[in-house]
Amino acid sequence: MVTSTIGRRIRLGLIGGGPGSIIGETHRIAARLDGQYDIVAAALSSNPERARQAALDLGIGAERAYASWQQMLEAEAARPDRIDAVAVMTPNDSHHPICMLALDRGFHVICDKPLANDLAQAREIAARAKTTNAEFCVTYCYTGFPMVRQARDMIRAGELGEIRQVHLQYVQSYLAGHDLPAGWRTEGRAGSSLVLMDIGTHAFHLGAFVTGLDVTRLCADVGSAIPGRPIDDYVSALLRYENGARGSLWVTNAAAGSEHGLSFRIHGDKGGLEWHQEEPNRLIHRRQDAFEEIITRRLGPATSEGAQRSTRIAIGHPEGYLEAFANLYTEFAQRVATRIAGTPGDDQPTRFPSVSDGVKGLAFVAASVKSMATGGWQDVERM
Amino acid sequence: MVTSTIGRRIRLGLIGGGPGSIIGETHRIAARLDGQYDIVAAALSSNPERARQAALDLGIGAERAYASWQQMLEAEAARPDRIDAVAVMTPNDSHHPICMLALDRGFHVICDKPLANDLAQAREIAARAKTTNAEFCVTYCYTGFPMVRQARDMIRAGELGEIRQVHLQYVQSYLAGHDLPAGWRTEGRAGSSLVLMDIGTHAFHLGAFVTGLDVTRLCADVGSAIPGRPIDDYVSALLRYENGARGSLWVTNAAAGSEHGLSFRIHGDKGGLEWHQEEPNRLIHRRQDAFEEIITRRLGPATSEGAQRSTRIAIGHPEGYLEAFANLYTEFAQRVATRIAGTPGDDQPTRFPSVSDGVKGLAFVAASVKSMATGGWQDVERM
Amino acid sequence: MVTSTIGRRIRLGLIGGGPGSIIGETHRIAARLDGQYDIVAAALSSNPERARQAALDLGIGAERAYASWQQMLEAEAARPDRIDAVAVMTPNDSHHPICMLALDRGFHVICDKPLANDLAQAREIAARAKTTNAEFCVTYCYTGFPMVRQARDMIRAGELGEIRQVHLQYVQSYLAGHDLPAGWRTEGRAGSSLVLMDIGTHAFHLGAFVTGLDVTRLCADVGSAIPGRPIDDYVSALLRYENGARGSLWVTNAAAGSEHGLSFRIHGDKGGLEWHQEEPNRLIHRRQDAFEEIITRRLGPATSEGAQRSTRIAIGHPEGYLEAFANLYTEFAQRVATRIAGTPGDDQPTRFPSVSDGVKGLAFVAASVKSMATGGWQDVERM
Amino acid sequence: MVTSTIGRRIRLGLIGGGPGSIIGETHRIAARLDGQYDIVAAALSSNPERARQAALDLGIGAERAYASWQQMLEAEAARPDRIDAVAVMTPNDSHHPICMLALDRGFHVICDKPLANDLAQAREIAARAKTTNAEFCVTYCYTGFPMVRQARDMIRAGELGEIRQVHLQYVQSYLAGHDLPAGWRTEGRAGSSLVLMDIGTHAFHLGAFVTGLDVTRLCADVGSAIPGRPIDDYVSALLRYENGARGSLWVTNAAAGSEHGLSFRIHGDKGGLEWHQEEPNRLIHRRQDAFEEIITRRLGPATSEGAQRSTRIAIGHPEGYLEAFANLYTEFAQRVATRIAGTPGDDQPTRFPSVSDGVKGLAFVAASVKSMATGGWQDVERM
Structure with a gap:
């Protein structure tokens, strides 16, 4: 069974996936499903107005409804209750700059696939994730089934x-x-x-x-x-x-x-x-x-x-795509919680796809x- | 697409479905999936100690982690920020007393099936729901697909x-x-x-x-x-x-x-x-x-x-049992939100199974x- | 594998199943498939002209292209090279008289289902088959798969x-x-x-x-x-x-x-x-x-x-309805051939449905x- | 519906496919299924003794139970009631010599796939079939479904x-x-x-x-x-x-x-x-x-x-591989019968795979x- 208890809930910031985005709604459901995240910050659009309004509509406090991802990453980095991780679901060509800054500011990262727009960018992100010692999940979601x-x-x-x-x-x-x-x-x-x-x-x-x-x-x-x-x-x-x-x-x-x-x-x-x-x-x-x-x-x-x-349910009840996606999120949350708790990593193989898979x-x-x-x-x- | 915005989130109290209960986890995921509920109170077991501890484990505040359903219904009825609805997932033979008191205290009710232990009990619940003018959902969950x-x-x-x-x-x-x-x-x-x-x-x-x-x-x-x-x-x-x-x-x-x-x-x-x-x-x-x-x-x-x-997702991504279950929860939330807002009910047919179906x-x-x-x-x- | 060698080929007479009859074509293919029968006589219609012409069209000799089933059964009974068995595929209400006469004249019988038009008729046929010691197959064809x-x-x-x-x-x-x-x-x-x-x-x-x-x-x-x-x-x-x-x-x-x-x-x-x-x-x-x-x-x-x-073929090649039907025919042929040869019956369970199943x-x-x-x-x- | 009446039955000689051969039994069932062929001659093995015995076991007259394919093709070519066509189901490397002689002796040919052992051989066969004006079917049997x-x-x-x-x-x-x-x-x-x-x-x-x-x-x-x-x-x-x-x-x-x-x-x-x-x-x-x-x-x-x-049967009765194979045989018989009758070819597209497909x-x-x-x-x- 999917574990639904971890140390504390992970504070998550969203980048991209605003109104009308299917992938945005998918990431949000995946984050909610097992109750392991609090979505507390967001930069949901490249349009500042739309970005802020969409965050408010999601119930995010006005202070953390950001106008841009740059603003969010910098502001969050400075907060005492800063987010633990960001989830990136923007168009492919922005993955590289976003991930690089997020890593530089010390956040763990969930990034939609493909990791970047070309191999050179992807290698840079992987190298940076290694130097910042970040947890990094690329949402090849079908591996969650x-x-x-x-x-x-x-x-x-x-x-x-x-x-x-x-x-x-x-x-x-x-x-x-x-x-x-x-x-x-x-x-x-x-x-x-x-x-x-x-x-x-x-x-x-x-x-x-x-x-x-x-x-x-x-x-x-x-x-x-x-x-x-x-x-x-x-x-x-x-x-x-x-x-x-x-x-x-x-x-x-x-x-x-x-x-x-x-x-x-x-x-x-x-x-x-x-x-x-x-x-x-x-x-x-x-x-x-x-x-x-x-x-x-x-x-x-x-x-x-x-x-x-x-697996969440039994006796033949079908599970689907959202549960598979949520499995990556929940496993990522467990890894991050372990890191926050400062305990030695569990011996459990990391299931979620890594930056090197990207x-x-x-x-x-x-x-x-x-x-x-x-x-x-x-x-x-x-x- | 399933609507994920309503007036305000519904405050929900859980009765039954404590640790190890499959149906309990199912109801909770259903309540979380679309972000329409805040689970703020619970009486999760017939054992007072276990009831309180399980609620705390779920992240419910100590004050609203109740030792029994009777205690929860009476205490919540007296609060200014009282719950809007209760979700009942106890063994069949307790549905009748729980639902009767919940209705008497003015709460809307989600009750697992079967509605009661016999036809006479079921009719009493239905009659009471009518007199208290409550929204009432019986979770014949397969109708949510x-x-x-x-x-x-x-x-x-x-x-x-x-x-x-x-x-x-x-x-x-x-x-x-x-x-x-x-x-x-x-x-x-x-x-x-x-x-x-x-x-x-x-x-x-x-x-x-x-x-x-x-x-x-x-x-x-x-x-x-x-x-x-x-x-x-x-x-x-x-x-x-x-x-x-x-x-x-x-x-x-x-x-x-x-x-x-x-x-x-x-x-x-x-x-x-x-x-x-x-x-x-x-x-x-x-x-x-x-x-x-x-x-x-x-x-x-x-x-x-x-x-x-x-439907939440498209292009062939499979949905499953939890999404079906969540559809009843979300539609119930929308009805309750309409009631809270005091607006005239929408003209949309109630999809979730009613007390008379029970x-x-x-x-x-x-x-x-x-x-x-x-x-x-x-x-x-x-x- | 279905055996395709027996003592000698069985001489078969057809009753019913003339031009345009699906069941007639089915019985004929079933008889041909494994090469165990010679179809040498036929009374294919209740209309004498059509009966004879249809038999000629099937390549049956003019002498044994009969105008009626009564004529066929009597004439064949008198021939030295008489048919061994008849196959009956007429409307239900004629099964009883045809089977009774065929048994009386000493023929083995393949009869389409249902055996007769009512239980009393069916019991009479079964009793007669017993007294004449005939092989009798009722073509509940789906048992052949x-x-x-x-x-x-x-x-x-x-x-x-x-x-x-x-x-x-x-x-x-x-x-x-x-x-x-x-x-x-x-x-x-x-x-x-x-x-x-x-x-x-x-x-x-x-x-x-x-x-x-x-x-x-x-x-x-x-x-x-x-x-x-x-x-x-x-x-x-x-x-x-x-x-x-x-x-x-x-x-x-x-x-x-x-x-x-x-x-x-x-x-x-x-x-x-x-x-x-x-x-x-x-x-x-x-x-x-x-x-x-x-x-x-x-x-x-x-x-x-x-x-x-x-089974006739292997490695995943699909077999179908005609092969199932032919299985009954071929097993019936093997039983009749054993009887003709005068050898003791094999110890193999009769697979084809019997008159008592009818x-x-x-x-x-x-x-x-x-x-x-x-x-x-x-x-x-x-x- | 598959037509089961043609001018006269085609006289067929078999080459290869002797005892124990799955493909041999398949070709024979295909030839029998619709009653369009008389199998009157055979050279069933490269071993002369086995070839003759196998033909006798199939019920072929002693005179036409040949010891070799060469013998059969020459002897049949000289008979007044000579076969119309041969069916070749030997190992691939013998297709070329057999088909060449069969065509030279004026027979129509059914040959199992692949047509020959290499492209040059295949082209020779195709050229010869053209000059002898023969009907030629290569049994890519799956096209018969x-x-x-x-x-x-x-x-x-x-x-x-x-x-x-x-x-x-x-x-x-x-x-x-x-x-x-x-x-x-x-x-x-x-x-x-x-x-x-x-x-x-x-x-x-x-x-x-x-x-x-x-x-x-x-x-x-x-x-x-x-x-x-x-x-x-x-x-x-x-x-x-x-x-x-x-x-x-x-x-x-x-x-x-x-x-x-x-x-x-x-x-x-x-x-x-x-x-x-x-x-x-x-x-x-x-x-x-x-x-x-x-x-x-x-x-x-x-x-x-x-x-x-x-299609032979209807209302959902499954047909299988043998019926598909038989479709090629029956269509080939219809073409050959047309040729024998000397009537102008029908305007129906030849469905069976041709020598050029080979x-x-x-x-x-x-x-x-x-x-x-x-x-x-x-x-x-x-x-």
């Missing part, structure tokens, strides 16, 4: 044998219409390749998280499935993992009629696992010498430690873009 | 034509082991028939909610699927609805290997709808003159008003038990 | 423990339109209750076949889901099996938008099995102490003897109709 | 708009064990790449058949998922279609625990289609502006002409092997 953690734990425990094949998909229809929706994603603020930055990094990280393996080489076909548009909406790639396993990946936001479409299918010597975010409470376990098995949270104690720790996402983007330009295989740069 | 509301709205709009056949299932394995688990449910505090009270009322209400029709007659087979045990764990019933539609119901908590198992399948002149709580984000729409259709929240504006109003649940239990005793069809008493 | 036999074998082997709960469904849309289609089924030639005779007997037998248990008592709600029509299109029933297990059944051909809809779900002490004819190659195995398992034919040797003997189907119909008339529980008559 | 044809017809009719993305999978576990099974497939007689020849060509052709588009370029990762084995068991490829559509393909017979695993998912401007051979009677239709639809054969007249013509399969294999060797994109050679 109990069945994703079940998969990871089973693979770690050798239940599939050596991993041999990985197939990742993220097939959406968000950009399948011929007219692009307005917004920063399609206005050039999303980095070198929209589809890679926006959803490709999610699929890529999911594969790494579940297998515990890094991709070392890849060959990618990146471009526009829908001709004539100025953004990438399609990538398919051949992957080679560090242990020699082969993989492939199909990611697009232009597959008309699709819904969410994130999934993995992984095979090792002894069997395979398949998971779809659209039915997140089921994990298909194919076994070479036994019938297929459907793993769910029903048999609580029979699930892995990671699955148990990420860097790897950008390395994947860089290698894919380079592969497309050269028409062949490319190495993926390491940290 | 967007796709359940989609089904209700489609049927109301005549998309299935006249309703002809209803089939309800709630097939669990909770009591499939030969040894009964300990707890009030199996210790005689759950009313005349455990299976009917505990989960039968959920299935029964779900059918009524979705079709908008009441059952007028039934013929039930109630008993123990597992021989020799002192409690009921099985009911199957033939149903007749007020419009002449035929129905049937299979409810058990003793079907070994089952998971949650709540579902409905309903057919009208033009087609049918099927929903399973285990995959709550899909609604199967069978059409007589067209191919089967899978309704999801993907095409937001194409879903019904009720589905849209109960009474009907007990009428179903009474008719089923009587049918089993007589071996034939019985009328279901009206309010 | 490998996964249905897998279920039967697992239950026999005790893998579910004692059977406690049975739920059967057969939910079609064939008569969901307000205007009844023309044909003998809706013109009063289908016995006392169309829905019970036409598809109810299939569901009922499926439950008995898989569990190995007979129903001893039932309480049924039989009638028209669509008001005002002169035929039954709906039955829901509460069942009690000989071992005390409880069951229920929902059978209708008037559920708008449904497809085939035959399924069973059965629970014993240790787990449950669920099967749907629409996805016949999967058997869902719910286990009380392990995760759900999907049984398929993939692991050939791990499936039951009955499943293996009914009688039980009519007993179920009779008890259901009586229960509806009296409004209460009725005993099901034994053979 | 009604829902596959439904997909093809829908795409032809523009229901998906312009095709933009194609994803093909064929993920089996046949070679997932570390020890290779014995047999010609793993003994070097399967051509340049086992996985490409054995199942890759199936997936590749399926994509071309359904979309009506050829692949013009590809970049492939071909090799052994299981290290150290001497055969290929894995291919993943990036595809470019003639209209600019992008595609990808994942084909392996070494994914432990998998079942059959053939599927396609195709997206155009307006929506997408997805089909899995393991559930062949359902076609998932995702629509950009409407809810997902599940296309089945239930609404017969609402399905496409190609689906209707390949050539394209080998071109795909050649391009994939070359791409792997060079590490980049390669053109796929045209006919």
Whole structure:
């Protein structure tokens, strides 16, 4: 079960995610769900007026309803009851300056993915987080699902044998219409390749998280499935993992009629696992010498430690995306609370994706873009 | 989208649901999710020491961490910043005295199902709620799912034509082991028939909610699927609805290997709808003159008003049981806020199940038990 | 694997199932599939001209293209190369006279379900089959599916423990339109209750076949889901099996938008099995102490003897309804070939449904109709 | 409905597929199912004794139970009642000599896939078939499924708009064990790449058949998922279609625990289609502006002409692999019968895969092997 008691509640400041923002509401619900945070400060918009009003609407005191993120970080740094952490959910191109200042002012950071707009920025953030000794979570939120953690734990425990094949998909229809929706994603603020930055990094990280393996080489076909548009909406790639396993990946936001479409299918010597975010409470376990098995949270104690720790309710009640997102928030809160209490860190593996996972996402983007330009295989740069 | 702004946050007092209680944690998450409540008072256990300590652990101030529900209701009634509402999640046999006093002291009430331990008690509560003019929600939580509301709205709009056949299932394995688990449910505090009270009322209400029709007659087979045990764990019933539609119901908590198992399948002149709580984000729409259709929240504006109003996130992200539960809490908060503001009630239909739905649940239990005793069809008493 | 070698090919005569008859084409494909029959004689229609022409069109020699079933049975009885068996696929009300004469003339019989138009007729046929020592198959064709036999074998082997709960469904849309289609089924030639005779007997037998248990008592709600029509299109029933297990059944051909809809779900002490004819190659195995398992034919040797003997192809290639139907034909051919060869019968259990299974189907119909008339529980008559 | 009447039954000679051969039994059932063939000659094994005995066991007359395929082709060519066609189901490396002689002797040919062992051989066969004016079917059997044809017809009719993305999978576990099974497939007689020849060509052709588009370029990762084995068991490829559509393909017979695993998912401007051979009677239709639809054969007249013509039974009865295979045989019989009758060919598009489809399969294999060797994109050679 998800723990709902920690030392004291974490004081959180929000940056971005103002009115009408889906990701903003998602972060806020994730922070509220387990009662581990007090949202006490916010800079919710790049427009000063809107930023302050939105914070007031959320019930934040007038004094801490800030007009800009710079103002918030500086003012909070000076308060005796200063926030412990900031959560960043602004457009990609502002992640770097925000994270750098937040780290410099001594805050722990939750940052939405992708970590930054390019690999160099991402590496700078990671280096700064190391020097400031900050806790840092990149919200690759799909790693929060109990069945994703079940998969990871089973693979770690050798239940599939050596991993041999990985197939990742993220097939959406968000950009399948011929007219692009307005917004920063399609206005050039999303980095070198929209589809890679926006959803490709999610699929890529999911594969790494579940297998515990890094991709070392890849060959990618990146471009526009829908001709004539100025953004990438399609990538398919051949992957080679560090242990020699082969993989492939199909990611697009232009597959008309699709819904969410994130999934993995992984095979090792002894069997395979398949998971779809659209039915997140089921994990298909194919076994070479036994019938297929459907793993769910029903048999609580029979699930892995990671699955148990990420579950709130039982007996078949479905959990969803918000609970998965909240798992990252709650685990982050527990780490920060440990730091505040000054106690030695627990021996529990950090489950939430780290800043180095964020860097790897950008390395994947860089290698894919380079592969497309050269028409062949490319190495993926390491940290 | 679920509205997350109301006049002011509702002050809530909790009764029951202390440490280790799954339903307690569920109610608390539901209250937290949309940020519409402040949980400011609690009487969390029948043991005074445990009650107070649990409240403190939840972060409730010492003054309002009560030793008993009686103490809480009397003390809160006298405070200027008194709670607006209480949420009752105690064993069934205490619902009646708690609800009666809470209503007498002027509080609005959220009460877990079944409303009371028998039909007479339920009617008394309903009558009292009427005289005190209270808002009253019975947490038949499965009505909070967007796709359940989609089904209700489609049927109301005549998309299935006249309703002809209803089939309800709630097939669990909770009591499939030969040894009964300990707890009030199996210790005689759950009313005349455990299976009917505990989960039968959920299935029964779900059918009524979705079709908008009441059952007028039934013929039930109630008993123990597992021989020799002192409690009921099985009911199957033939149903007749007020419009002449035929129905049937299979409810058990003793079907070994089952998971949650709540579902409905309903057919009208033009087609049918099927929903399973285990995959709550899909609604199967069978059409007589067209191919089967899978309704999801993907095409937001194409879903019904009720589905849209109960949805938090989009593009295929799954929502689950906690969000459904929270929908009842949030709608209740909105009603109470309207009352507090003294503004005329909105014209929006109350979605959350009412006290009269609670009474009907007990009428179903009474008719089923009587049918089993007589071996034939019985009328279901009206309010 | 299905055996495709027997002593000699069986000489078969067809009665009914002429041009345009779906069931006729089904029987013929079933006879052809494994190459165990020569179709050498036929009386394909009640119209003498059409009967002869249809037989010629099928490639049957002019001499044995008969104008009527009476003519065929008498003429064949007199031939030295006479047919071994007849296959009867005429409207229900002619089964009795045809089967009686066929048995009297010494033929083995394959007869479509239901065996006869009422229980008395069915008992007469069964008695005659006994006195003439004939092989007799009633084509409850759904028992031919490998996964249905897998279920039967697992239950026999005790893998579910004692059977406690049975739920059967057969939910079609064939008569969901307000205007009844023309044909003998809706013109009063289908016995006392169309829905019970036409598809109810299939569901009922499926439950008995898989569990190995007979129903001893039932309480049924039989009638028209669509008001005002002169035929039954709906039955829901509460069942009690000989071992005390409880069951229920929902059978209708008037559920708008449904497809085939035959399924069973059965629970014993240790787990449950669920099967749907629409996805016949999967058997869902719910286990009380392990995760759900999907049984398929993939692991050939791990499936039951009955499943293996009914399988033609492997490695996931789907088999369907025609193969299931052919399994009954081929097993019947093997029995007849054994009889012709004069060798002692093999010790292999007869898999194909027998004449006594046919009688039980009519007993179920009779008890259901009586229960509806009296409004209460009725005993099901034994053979 | 599948037509079961033609001019006269086709006289067929079998080459290969003797005792114990799964593919042999499959071809024979396919030939028997619709009653359009008489199997009158056979050369069933490369061992003369076994060849003759196996033919006798199948009921073929002693005179036409041949010791070798050479003997059969020469002897049959000289008979007045000579066979019309031969069906070839021998190991890949014998397809070329057999087909060449069969064509030279004036027979029509059904040949299992792949057409030959390399592209040059395949082109020779195609050229010879043209000069001898023979009917030629390559049994890419999965194109025989009604829902596959439904997909093809829908795409032809523009229901998906312009095709933009194609994803093909064929993920089996046949070679997932570390020890290779014995047999010609793993003994070097399967051509340049086992996985490409054995199942890759199936997936590749399926994509071309359904979309009506050829692949013009590809970049492939071909090799052994299981290290150290001497055969290929894995291919993943990036595809470019003639209209600019992008595609990808994942084909392996070494994914432990998998079942059959053939599927396609195709997206155009307006929506997408997805089909899995393991559930062949359902076609998932995702629509950009409407809810997902599940296309089945239930609404017969609402399905496409190609689906209707390949369907034998209705109302939800599942059809399977053998029926799909039989569809190719029956359509081939109809073409041959037309040729025998000397009537002008019907205007009906030939549905069964042709010799040029066989050539394209080998071109795909050649391009994939070359791409792997060079590490980049390669053109796929045209006919």
